[in-house]
Amino acid sequence: MLLKKMLPAFIMATALAVSLPSCKSKPSDADIQTKVQTAIAATPGVSADVKDGVVTLSGLVSSDAEKTAVETAVNNLKESGVKSVVDNIEVEAAPAPAAVAPxxxxxxxxxxxxxxxxxxxxxxxxxxxxxxxxxxxxxxxxxxxxxxxxxxxxxxxxxxxxxx
Structure with missing residues (x-):
């Protein structure tokens, strides 16, 4: 008899325990934007837009290494709500070598x-x-x-x- 009274309470507690973590609110795009701006602040010329957790990077950098560093910094924010990164950053063309002076x-x-x-x-x-x-x-x-x-x-x- 005691088991019949306790069973519904146990089922209700289990359902509540399982559903609570799924109710966790996801970070807003504005919060993600703030974190992304902080991550890319060291790279002038690069900007980021966030929509539904997807970060779109754009701008101009001077080297492939700089481009990779920015993308890595933003990808490291996945735990902060970044779902994916779209990299539209362009690398400046290397300046033409100077003509050999006579x-x-x-x-x-x-x-x-x-x-x-x-x-x-x-x-x-x-x-x-x-x-x-x-x-x-x-x-x-x-x-x-x-x-x-x-x-x-x-x-x-x-x-x-x-x-x-």
Missing amino acids: AADALSQGVADATKDFPGITATVADGVITVTGEIEKSKVQTLKASLDALNPKKTDMSQVKVK
Whole structure:
């Protein structure tokens, strides 16, 4: 008799225990959006939209590694309600390699670098010859000449330099 009274209560308790976990509320798209935004914040140029737990990523990154890192960060949010990830991120095309500068341009750049620490000195390059003009202290002449000669020009003309 006691069993007949307890059986319905036991069945009711079991049904309630089984159904409660299924009543757990799923996170809202706004909550998921907030977590996704935090996960991708380190990658400017990438945005995310969330609809029904599906995250759509879009934007432009500079490398495949950066794209993979963003996708992995969002996929790690599956426990937070992310159902799936649609990756529409594009990778920037690598810039075209710079044309190899002719030797004259390399020499001109080297001369500019060598003379930048010597105010009052101007140097020009023509046909591989460096022509230096201006005024310089006597103690710095040797240093300037050595810097310019290290660039391997055809000639270094310092005849127009005034030494203080």
